Amino acid sequence: MLVADPPLAAEYQDLRRRLAGADIAEKATELAKISLAVRRSVVEMIASAKLGHIGGDFSVTDILVTCFAGVLNLDPTRPDWADRDRFVLSKGHCAASLYSTLAFCGFFPRAELTTFMAPLSALNGHPNRVKVPGVETNSGPLGHGFPVATGAALAAKLGGQPWRTVVVLGDGEMQEGSNWEAAMTASHYELANLTAIVDRNRLQQGARTEDTKALEPLGDKWRSFGFELREVDGHDHAALLQALEPSTTGKPVAIVAHTIKGKGVSFMEDRVEWHHKVPSPEQVRLALEELV
Amino acid sequence: MTTTYDCRQDFADELIKLAEADERIVAVCNDSVGSSNLVGFRERFPDRLINVGIAEQDLVGVGAGLANGGKIPFVSAAAPFLTGRALEQIKADAAYSNTHVVLCGQSPGMAYGELGPTHHSIEDLSWMRAVANLPVVVPADPEQTRAAVRWAIENPGPSFIRIPRFKVPAVTPDGAPFGPGRSNQLTDGDDVTVIAIGTLVSRALEAAERLRAEGIGLRVINMPFVDPFDVGAVLAAARETGGIITAEEATVSGGLGAAVASLVAAEHPVRMRILGIPNVFAPTGSAGFLLEHFGLTADGIVAAARELLGHGLHR
Numbered sequence: 001m002l003v004a005d006p007p008l009a010a011e012y013q014d015l016r017r018r019l020a021g022a023d024i025a026e027k028a029t030e031l032a033k034i035s036l037a038v039r040r041s042v043v044e045m046i047a048s049a050k051l052g053h054i055g056g057d058f059s060v061t062d063i064l065v066t067c068f069a070g071v072l073n074l075d076p077t078r079p080d081w082a083d084r085d086r087f088v089l090s091k092g093h094c095a096a097s098l099y100s101t102l103a104f105c106g107f108f109p110r111a112e113l114t115t116f117m118a119p120l121s122a123l124n125g126h127p128n129r130v131k132v133p134g135v136e137t138n139s140g141p142l143g144h145g146f147p148v149a150t151g152a153a154l155a156a157k158l159g160g161q162p163w164r165t166v167v168v169l170g171d172g173e174m175q176e177g178s179n180w181e182a183a184m185t186a187s188h189y190e191l192a193n194l195t196a197i198v199d200r201n202r203l204q205q206g207a208r209t210e211d212t213k214a215l216e217p218l219g220d221k222w223r224s225f226g227f228e229l230r231e232v233d234g235h236d237h238a239a240l241l242q243a244l245e246p247s248t249t250g251k252p253v254a255i256v257a258h259t260i261k262g263k264g265v266s267f268m269e270d271r272v273e274w275h276h277k278v279p280s281p282e283q284v285r286l287a288l289e290e291l292v
Numbered sequence: 293m294t295t296t297y298d299c300r301q302d303f304a305d306e307l308i309k310l311a312e313a314d315e316r317i318v319a320v321c322n323d324s325v326g327s328s329n330l331v332g333f334r335e336r337f338p339d340r341l342i343n344v345g346i347a348e349q350d351l352v353g354v355g356a357g358l359a360n361g362g363k364i365p366f367v368s369a370a371a372p373f374l375t376g377r378a379l380e381q382i383k384a385d386a387a388y389s390n391t392h393v394v395l396c397g398q399s400p401g402m403a404y405g406e407l408g409p410t411h412h413s414i415e416d417l418s419w420m421r422a423v424a425n426l427p428v429v430v431p432a433d434p435e436q437t438r439a440a441v442r443w444a445i446e447n448p449g450p451s452f453i454r455i456p457r458f459k460v461p462a463v464t465p466d467g468a469p470f471g472p473g474r475s476n477q478l479t480d481g482d483d484v485t486v487i488a489i490g491t492l493v494s495r496a497l498e499a500a501e502r503l504r505a506e507g508i509g510l511r512v513i514n515m516p517f518v519d520p521f522d523v524g525a526v527l528a529a530a531r532e533t534g535g536i537i538t539a540e541e542a543t544v545s546g547g548l549g550a551a552v553a554s555l556v557a558a559e560h561p562v563r564m565r566i567l568g569i570p571n572v573f574a575p576t577g578s579a580g581f582l583l584e585h586f587g588l589t590a591d592g593i594v595a596a597a598r599e600l601l602g603h604g605l606h607r
Binding site: 082128138139147152154155156159177178188 | 318342353357360363391
């Protein structure tokens with residue numbers, strides 16, 4: 001199990017205190033800077049490992065950063081703290097983005113990121129809670145995170161505990177039936193303490209979602225399953241912060257976050273081949289030039 | 293007439309008793325409130341019985357999430373659907389994630405008899421044994437069922453318990469050990485060993501009694517922990533007796549017999565007979581009929597013992 005980096009964790013707590021007193025525009029500006037750093041780190045990790053899922057890493061980065069640096073109640077030095085908020089990345093193949101965000105928060109030293117997918121590294125291609133603090137469940141096979149998040153939210157509700165649960169799902173992943181089983185459970189048990197965010201980048205591994213197995217009308221599906229629906233630009237930190245406000249209806253919240261796969265690097269944006277293509281050294285250089 | 297028991301009642305009674313003292317304990321089921329015998333639990337703790345409806349993948353995932361939130365979920369469903377439908381959730385969310393989820397496979401083996409192979413859970417021991425970090429427990433009677441529930445609460449990780457529905461007599465002696473890597477030797481005998489679990493234990497005892505009349509000593513070992521199993525007892529049986537029979541209400545492809553065989557093949561080869569269900573789907577018939585059909589009886593164990601001794605391998 002990796003352990004916290006205390007100075008980084010202290011910096012993170014300072015940032016949280018500072019942001020707590022800031023207005024939403026200031027917050028969004030600060031979060032955008034962090035997103036940029038996370039994206040740069042993802043490029044380096046994937047270039048070094050020669051493996052990864054860069055397109056989805058970039059579509060989900062702003063969601064991850066907004067959750068961890070702007071919303072969730074966490075203490076990186078006490079990852080097992082009973083009253084922490086729970087965050088589940090169901091689209092576990094975007095581990096590089098999650099690891100970079102966790103390292104930014106001080107859950108473990110940033111130097112660890114250089115071991116991504118190296119032999120015996122704690123940083124597997126998909127997150128492992130037994131090895132990586134800040135990871136709540138081992139994801140990777142799709143359709144797993146939402147039921148687990150539902151169970152966590154249910155535990156909090158049963159115990160009258162104040163913490164909340166946020167789960168991030170890939171849009172292609174919504175083709176897994178287990179997600180809709182969980183949606184029915186969350187709705188039936190009125191889990192207002194649960195927020196499900198769909199990273200709606202409209203691409204899956206081999207093609208557009210709508211050409212593979214159409215998801216639309218996705219918002220209507222969530223509404224009809226009993227969720228309070230919020231649709232936002234998933235790269236707009238301010239909009240994400242607002243969408244992550246607690247439920248106002250007593251229902252669980254679904255956020256359809258409209259995103260761009262490969263966001264931030266022009267030649268990767270909205271291109272299906274960047275699902276898990278590894279950039280060449282020249283492409284790494286170009287990508288890092290754009291991510292400033 | 294020996295009294296026999298449907299162990300689902302003991303499972304439910306013990307769970308309620310322990311839940312009175314430990315509010316972390318919750319039951320999670322897939323519409324199986326009746327068949328998991330959780331009606332009493334629901335009456336006593338209405339908020340602590342989570343019914344996710346007919347949705348087994350969600351069932352196990354929700355269980356893992358409840359464990360993440362500090363609960364001890366007893367995730368209960370008919371064994372074929374729990375293990376077959378939610379196998380990947382069992383692997384990833386319970387075992388690989390190392391969560392304190394207690395998977396309770398109700399009515400395992402061929403207990404559902406005439407309902408047919410869709411409702412038989414004979415593959416479960418192979419599947420569950422193949423998953424790392426997942427103890428597999430097969431209680432043989434009411435006492436072991438209760439002990440399994442108590443143990444699973446104390447054990448901080450995931451576990452799979454097969455809760456018998458087919459009626460069985462009490463076979464566990466007072467003070468018998470219970471835990472990972474432990475077994476109970478129920479009879480002395482140096483000629484042949486039978487290692488039996490679940491519904492086959494009382495049948496093994498009956499076989500021992502019949503063989504005793506012929507002057508043959510059958511060592512009966514009951515091994516409720518199929519994984520991790522009692523290595524010492526198996527190796528002693530291999531060294532001290534003329535062969536090993538395993539007997540289980542499960543397919544022979546990967547359960548108790550396969551576990552024992554892979555150990556003795558490596559450490560102390562002896563002849564074995566693996567009694568179970570061959571790689572076929574069962575014909576129509578009651579649970580009792582099907583056990584007879586596949587030779588999972590005292591007769592079947594006696595025949596296997598004679599066959600092993602007839603090979604001239606008796607020391």
